[in-house]
Amino acid sequence: MKKRIKLNTREKGVLLFEGIGAFLLFQIMNVFLISMIGKSDFIQNFQTNWHNLLADNLWKVMVVLVLQLILSYFWVITQYHRLELRQIKRILQQSATANLPKPIKVKVDHNLQDIIDSFNLLIDNMNRRSKEQEKSEKSKDELISNVSHDIRTPLTSVIGYLGLIESKNYNDLGQILKYTHIAYKKSLEMQNLVNSLFEFANVQHATSRLNMTKFDMAQMLDQLSADFELEANKRGMEIIVNSDPDKIMMQGDTEKLGRVFNNLIMNAFKYGKGATHIWLTAEQKEKEVVVTVANNGQSIPKDSLDHVFDRFYRVEDSRSKKTGGTGLGLAIAQSMVKLHGGTIAVTSDKDRTSFISHFPIV
Structure with missing residues (x-):
């Protein structure tokens, strides 16, 4: 919650003194102006006939006093903003010396508030990048x-x-x-x-590029099924391809997408213990194509589902090479899906483990 900047006793006293001083300065200016326009006897007349003068010119006096009070008020406000700026400067200097500066949660004049909000945005960006760099180093x-x-x-x-x-x-x-x-x-x-x-x-790598071409996703899945048919037979498994509609035209880098599904199918071979079927399913929706690679083998433990796309992560407890995996296959698949502007997720239960990818049609 934002709090208004509070002035200390000394600063409040300075403001009060400057306000009274400004008002008295205006009174001196009044006398000076009157003497300048040829009414130098004003003070003498005022001393002898002040009650008559006030009665005859009361509204004029009141208008002048009100205007002077308003001017004095704005003078005090100006000085208050000056003190606010001084405090903000001090807060900024303190934040600049911190390793992870915290946002400034103060409420000031709306013009100054824009500066504070901009500085807070800068702090948030700096802290986020610092954390990203720390995460990258780790x-x-x-x-x-x-x-x-x-x-x-x-x-x-x-x-x-x-x-x-x-x-x-x-x-x-x-x-x-x-x-x-x-x-x-x-x-x-x-x-x-x-x-x-x-x-x-x-x-x-940031400069990694896609060689975009127009292709039929259903045909790609059929080709993958043919490529892995022999390996599936050796393992006593069957690959089933489903596509809705039968022809799904979209744009993408066929080499990288082929690598994505290659990794997912190999993952099913290596870790889908006891599986008898692998399903390759493509479904075209209004603005995206959803591709699922599923198997009915051993499920992935719940505590591992959030980590299967991490580099070098293996679901098995030991880091043995029994499965022959490097722990990078799913991380590579996820990165290639992201390059296409898509997303990939995994679900797993006792019946089926599914890797579901969403790709924009264009």
């Missing part, structure tokens, strides 16, 4: 920590097995081939992580 630290963790494990294995070969600590060629095969698989894990990191950094 995010970078977490990124370095996660990358270091995910690279260290396979790199240790690569160095360990190649070290055995280098030190000739093997029995036969079969053992050498075993060591090199493990080192090769671990190298692929690191390559996959580095590629995902590069893709994530690229899509997060």
Whole structure:
């Protein structure tokens, strides 16, 4: 709640003194003006016949006094605003020296209030950017920590097995081939992580651009179903495509959108334990296209739903590579959806886990 600026006793005394002084100054000016227009005997007449003069010119005297009181009042108001400015200056100096300056919650003259409101807006923007920078720095630290963790494990294995070969600590060629095969698989894990990191950094970059083309979303989902049909059969799963209407024309970067749905389908393969079906559904509405990738596998715990799009987040308790994921697939998908001006969300219950994306038609 905004509070009016309060003056201390000294400042109130100064205002009162200046108001009385201004009024007395006007009286002196009256005498001076009268003497200037040839009525120098006014004071003498006033001393002897003051009651008659006041009776004959009462309304004139009252008008002059009222005008002088009004002028004195405006003089005091002007001085009050001057004191307000002085206090505001002091408050601004105090705010400028703080790490996170707080908005100035004071009520002043409407002209000064515009300045205060503008300064508060500046403070809000500065604080917001400061918090964003702090969050960004924290995010970078977490990124370095996660990358270091995910690279260290396979790199240790690569160095360990190649070290055995280098030190000739093997029995036969079969053992050498075993060591090199493990080192090769671990190298692929690191390559996959580095590629995902590069893709994530690229899509997060402010200058990342879209190669917009007109395409049929229903046809894209049909193509994705064909691409993953063999993998789905190996896992005992069926991919079902539904589109309403049968042809949905929209604009977007087909390469990046293909990557979005590729990641979502791979996510269903890796984490949809026990799933028998994957549904790819597209629905055209008035101004948007809603695309859903769903599976009927194991549900995502409620406490994990808010974090599935976080970098390096995995739903499983351990950070093992059992699923072969880098923890960046959904973060990349979310970033690419945002690039298209869309949104993506997840819902999960015992029957179905659904990733729902909303895209503007244009």
